Amino acid sequence: MKITDEFKNGKFVVTAEVGPPKGIHLEETVEEAKKYLSGLTAVNITDCQSSVMRLGSLATCKVLKDAGLNPIYQLTCRDRNRIALQSDLLSAAMFGIDNVLALTGDYTTLGDNPQAKPVFDLDSVSLLHTMGVLEGGHDLAGNELVGEAPSFCKGAVVSPCSDSVDAQLAKMERKVAAGAQFFQTQAVFDSEKYIKFYEEAKKFGVPIQLGIIIPKNAGMVKFLNANIAGISVPQAMIDELAADKEKAKAGITGVEICARIIKECRPYCQGVHIMSMGWESKIPGLLEQAGIK
Amino acid sequence: MLITQLKDKEKLTSLLKGKVFIINCHGCKEVYFPEEDAKAFESELEKAGKVTGVITTDYICNLENLKARLEVHKKEIEAADAVLVFSCGVGVQTVAEYLENKRVYAACDTLHLPGSQGVTPLEFECGHCGECYLNMTGGICPIVACSKGLVNGQCGGAKNGKCEVCPDMECGWERITKRLQKLGKMENYKNPTQLRDYSTFLETKECKES
Ligand code: SF4
Ligand code: SF4
Numbered sequence: 001m002k003i004t005d006e007f008k009n010g011k012f013v014v015t016a017e018v019g020p021p022k023g024i025h026l027e028e029t030v031e032e033a034k035k036y037l038s039g040l041t042a043v044n045i046t047d048c049q050s051s052v053m054r055l056g057s058l059a060t061c062k063v064l065k066d067a068g069l070n071p072i073y074q075l076t077c078r079d080r081n082r083i084a085l086q087s088d089l090l091s092a093a094m095f096g097i098d099n100v101l102a103l104t105g106d107y108t109t110l111g112d113n114p115q116a117k118p119v120f121d122l123d124s125v126s127l128l129h130t131m132g133v134l135e136g137g138h139d140l141a142g143n144e145l146v147g148e149a150p151s152f153c154k155g156a157v158v159s160p161c162s163d164s165v166d167a168q169l170a171k172m173e174r175k176v177a178a179g180a181q182f183f184q185t186q187a188v189f190d191s192e193k194y195i196k197f198y199e200e201a202k203k204f205g206v207p208i209q210l211g212i213i214i215p216k217n218a219g220m221v222k223f224l225n226a227n228i229a230g231i232s233v234p235q236a237m238i239d240e241l242a243a244d245k246e247k248a249k250a251g252i253t254g255v256e257i258c259a260r261i262i263k264e265c266r267p268y269c270q271g272v273h274i275m276s277m278g279w280e281s282k283i284p285g286l287l288e289q290a291g292i293k
Numbered sequence: 294m295l296i297t298q299l300k301d302k303e304k305l306t307s308l309l310k311g312k313v314f315i316i317n318c319h320g321c322k323e324v325y326f327p328e329e330d331a332k333a334f335e336s337e338l339e340k341a342g343k344v345t346g347v348i349t350t351d352y353i354c355n356l357e358n359l360k361a362r363l364e365v366h367k368k369e370i371e372a373a374d375a376v377l378v379f380s381c382g383v384g385v386q387t388v389a390e391y392l393e394n395k396r397v398y399a400a401c402d403t404l405h406l407p408g409s410q411g412v413t414p415l416e417f418e419c420g421h422c423g424e425c426y427l428n429m430t431g432g433i434c435p436i437v438a439c440s441k442g443l444v445n446g447q448c449g450g451a452k453n454g455k456c457e458v459c460p461d462m463e464c465g466w467e468r469i470t471k472r473l474q475k476l477g478k479m480e481n482y483k484n485p486t487q488l489r490d491y492s493t494f495l496e497t498k499e500c501k502e503s
Contacts, residue, residue, distance in 0.1 A: 104441065106450060121491070122488065123441070123443050124448075126488050163452070163454065167446065167467055174446055174483075177486070186449060230449055
């Protein structure tokens with residue numbers, strides 16, 4: 001099911017994320033997803049996130065779809081040229097997987113196979129454009145597709161709290177022009193920064209899902225602050241997590257923080273995307289505290 | 294080795310709204326300069342009364358040399374709305390960096406040719422991509438200045454203006470964005486989606502044709 005239909009219905013769209021394992025068994029992943037994520041609009045399946053080699057995103061999407069979930073196929077341009085990307089998009093459409101999140105992808109050297117050849121034949125913008133071309137019944141070189149053309153719900157990402165926010169907004173506009181129909185953001189910890197970004201981004205008229213990471217402890221957010229692009233955690237929040245270690249460890253502080261961010265930003269977004277990083281079990285409680293459903 | 298080829302005339306004309314100052318580089322001999330095509334196009338511009346001045350020189354990729362050559366043409370450059378450079382990508386980037394408040398446009402595409410390159414001392418690099426993007430990027434080469442060679446804007450990996458691949462390196466698209474803001478050319482982001490054409494590598498082209 002295309003998640004754009006839900007936006008159109010005025011629903012506050014909640015999605016989460018599943019990272020495929022580094023191996024060939026999905027049973028546990030499927031169980032966890034069914035238990036905690038089946039009530040959500042859709043679930044992103046990451047594509048060798050952070051350039052770490054794992055089980056494929058498309059295969060995992062298919063298995064989760066068969067298990068009754070609604071997958072969003074994350075597709076990066078890091079490992080495949082345009083022949084492979086177009087082919088994988090057709091494969092996804094054949095499986096009835098119609099939500100695709102187009103990403104450029106992290107650089108190869110950041111992952112666990114740093115010797116790999118970086119591809120980047122296309123990028124997030126040209127990948128969105130490619131989906132539109134396929135929908136028109138052609139491939140990128142203009143060759144005709146046989147039979148029914150695929151149809152995608154085309155998603156993209158943006159970094160609202162990036163220190164390069166002008167460059168991010170400019171790129172967002174390019175993504176919209178290339179066909180992006182919804183956006184998920186990098187994790188937001190600073191509502192004020194996000195709202196400022198939204199004031200600019202709303203003119204594009206495309207639904208935006210607020211990105212959320214449930215912080216586990218002060219060390220984790222300090223790490224995010226120092227190393228992850230587009231994330232800025234205010235000092236007060238770091239102190240809050242450090243104040244009561246047991247409470248943070250139990251996930252109570254993290255959930256409180258996220259519920260607060262969601263409430264503050266709710267008038268300025270059309271949904272939330274939760275990157276739970278192993279804390280899928282906290283999602284139902286978080287949604288309740290945030291007053292969603 | 295590399296070779297330069299005149300860009301599509303219509304595309305160039307659409308960039309050149311006002312008056313131009315022209316720089317021809319006849320520098321290193323391993324660059325095949327499209328002399329005839331360039332001359333024809335330049336005389337068209339001159340006839341239209343669009344040219345404030347022309348210099349034909351060598352090694353504009355050498356900044357000190359470039360500065361000395363441009364010094365005597367200051368007024369003509371000031372009178373122009375843009376500077377049009379007929380050279381390889383390195384030359385254009387050198388001019389764009391030096392005249393950073395001026396719109397500097399590449400008149401040529403730079404293609405790769407088998408064989409080694411000359412030993413010109415370079416501050417800038419050109420990846421010989423075959424379809425020069427400098428006119429969209431304010432004269433900063435996205436192929437070389439961005440680790441992923443992206444042609445549609447910044448990835449999500451820049452932090453504090455630095456590239457995700459190498460924290461010592463400035464993010465090329467951060468530089469491009471700042472340059473475009475300075476030049477009042479942020480509308481360049483509204484150009485259609487760009488797809489690189491890897492078939493322009495000359496070896497492959499020659500193979501295809503034979
Ligand atoms: S965009 Fe860069 S690599 Fe391509 S021709 Fe211009 S300077 Fe050279
Ligand atoms: S951080 Fe900047 S320079 Fe590095 S790959 Fe991304 S856009 Fe290119």
